[in-house]
Amino acid sequence: MKKSPEDCLHCGKCIVSCPSYRLFLNENFSPRGRNLLFSRNFDSIALDFCLFCENCKEVCPQGLSFPEFYLRKVLKEKGYPWPYLSDSLTLLYFHPEGKKLYKKFSPESIKFFKKGDFYIYLSCGLKHLYPQALFNFLEKIKAFGFKAHIPMDQDCCGIIHVTLKARETLKKFAIKKLGYFEEKKPVVTFCATCYWMLKRVYPLLFEGEKEEEEFISLSERTYFVSDFMIEYLNIEPSFKKNKAILYHLPCHLKNDLTFQKRTLKKLLENVSETCCGSAKLTLWVRGFQKEYSKFWKRDLFGKSFIATACTGCYLNFSLQIRRPPEIKHWIELIE
Ligand code: SF4
Numbered sequence: 001m002k003k004s005p006e007d008c009l010h011c012g013k014c015i016v017s018c019p020s021y022r023l024f025l026n027e028n029f030s031p032r033g034r035n036l037l038f039s040r041n042f043d044s045i046a047l048d049f050c051l052f053c054e055n056c057k058e059v060c061p062q063g064l065s066f067p068e069f070y071l072r073k074v075l076k077e078k079g080y081p082w083p084y085l086s087d088s089l090t091l092l093y094f095h096p097e098g099k100k101l102y103k104k105f106s107p108e109s110i111k112f113f114k115k116g117d118f119y120i121y122l123s124c125g126l127k128h129l130y131p132q133a134l135f136n137f138l139e140k141i142k143a144f145g146f147k148a149h150i151p152m153d154q155d156c157c158g159i160i161h162v163t164l165k166a167r168e169t170l171k172k173f174a175i176k177k178l179g180y181f182e183e184k185k186p187v188v189t190f191c192a193t194c195y196w197m198l199k200r201v202y203p204l205l206f207e208g209e210k211e212e213e214e215f216i217s218l219s220e221r222t223y224f225v226s227d228f229m230i231e232y233l234n235i236e237p238s239f240k241k242n243k244a245i246l247y248h249l250p251c252h253l254k255n256d257l258t259f260q261k262r263t264l265k266k267l268l269e270n271v272s273e274t275c276c277g278s279a280k281l282t283l284w285v286r287g288f289q290k291e292y293s294k295f296w297k298r299d300l301f302g303k304s305f306i307a308t309a310c311t312g313c314y315l316n317f318s319l320q321i322r323r324p325p326e327i328k329h330w331i332e333l334i335e
């Protein structure tokens with residue numbers, strides 16, 4: 001049975017887990033407050049300050065996820081007709097520091113295999129922020145005799161269009177993924193947010209529509225790269241261990257979608273679970289991430305590297321800290 005905000009017991013167990021409550025210390029900015037606002041149909045700016053981290057779901061005795069209620073409503077509305085932005089990272093060109101981060105991806109640098117044991121989702125982050133993660137992964141699996149199928153001309157997961165409430169544009173992104181990943185093979189992602197989009201958001205977007213089954217199937221065969229190595233390929237990745245490296249666990253990898261949380265502690269040293277504050281565009285405009293950064297900056301003392309596994313977290317860290325520490329993707333640090 002579908003859950004609803006009215007199922008909230010008002011126990012308050014979720015409150016301290018919520019990053020936006022942590023900053024504002026205002027009940028409207030907590031999951032409990034948002035559920036109440038939502039169940040009474042009150043509009044509030046506090047609803048837009050939800051980071052979609054789903055930390056609330058993890059601790060709630062009822063398993064309530066505020067993003068699920070919010071997205072269900074927002075994704076059903078027609079929304080705004082935003083243009084189709086096939087590579088969301090091109091927005092970095094409007095940021096003075098962002099321009100320096102954007103790596104031009106040259107298709108010649110990898111072979112676009114037309115056949116393979118599984119698909120790789122070539123997301124904006126993988127192409128333009130941390131392509132070395134892909135090269136390392138391909139080298140690693142080659143040594144074990146596996147081959148990846150990498151369809152050409154892949155585009156963004158469309159996350160920005162969730163924030164912009166652009167339902168019809170978002171649907172175009174989702175439908176394209178059914179085309180890239182047509183055969184019923186696993187799909188491997190290197191970004192926690194893309195992973196959440198394929199796993200959770202696309203099925204919600206098409207709930208009750210004729211494509212729903214296909215998106216549920218896509219969701220079921222989508223893996224995060226390190227889970228995939230362990231669960232599917234039986235390769236246990238060996239990550240560099242060093243006191244100067246801080247591994248950051250993105251929110252969308254620490255909930256019930258993956259088993260990262262269980263396995264990670266044994267694979268890594270120095271793991272931070274602090275939310276990065278999200279890369280939600282609407283919050284950048286309001287200066288939220290800058291204010292929130294005090295909660296994770298304190299973990300960086302004495303570190304030479306911070307390694308994360310999400311395009312949004314990577315961007316947040318990159319745009320808000322002076323080097324060192326350098327920012328990496330986990331898979332750039334496998335040995
Ligand atoms: S998803 Fe995160 S930010 Fe949103 S209500 Fe839940 S804990 Fe708070």
Ligand code: SF4
Pocket residue numbers: 007008009010011012013014015031032035056059060061062063064
């Ligand atoms: S933990 Fe769940 S039931 Fe308790 S207040 Fe939060 S949303 Fe409501």
